[in-house]
Amino acid sequence: MIDALTFEHDEDTVLVVAHAETMPRILEGLGLPQDITIGLSEFANLFVVLTPLSNDPQVLHFLRF
Numbered sequence: 218m219i220d221a222l223t224f225e226h227d228e229d230t231v232l233v234v235a236h237a238e239t240m241p242r243i244l245e246g247l248g249l250p251q252d253i254t255i256g257l258s259e260f261a262n263l264f265v266v267l268t269p270l271s272n273d274p275q276v277l278h279f280l281r282f
Contacts, residue, residue, distance in 0.1 A: 218243065219243065227268075237259060238257070247266055247268075249266065
């Protein structure tokens with residue numbers, strides 16, 4: 218999935234829906250340096266990831282509804 222996001226959709230806006238156990242690895246695979254932990258009973262987290270031209274991905278916003 219990381220290869221598809223970084224190579225096939227590098228200029229697209231993409232929505233990824235994942236389980237609490239897989240989302241931290243996806244965020245890490247996208248290059249985010251922060252250690253993200255999501256509890257197994259948390260179901261309302263939204264991560265917005267920006268990939269600026271500097272190739273240094275950042276979490277723009279972390280929301281919990």
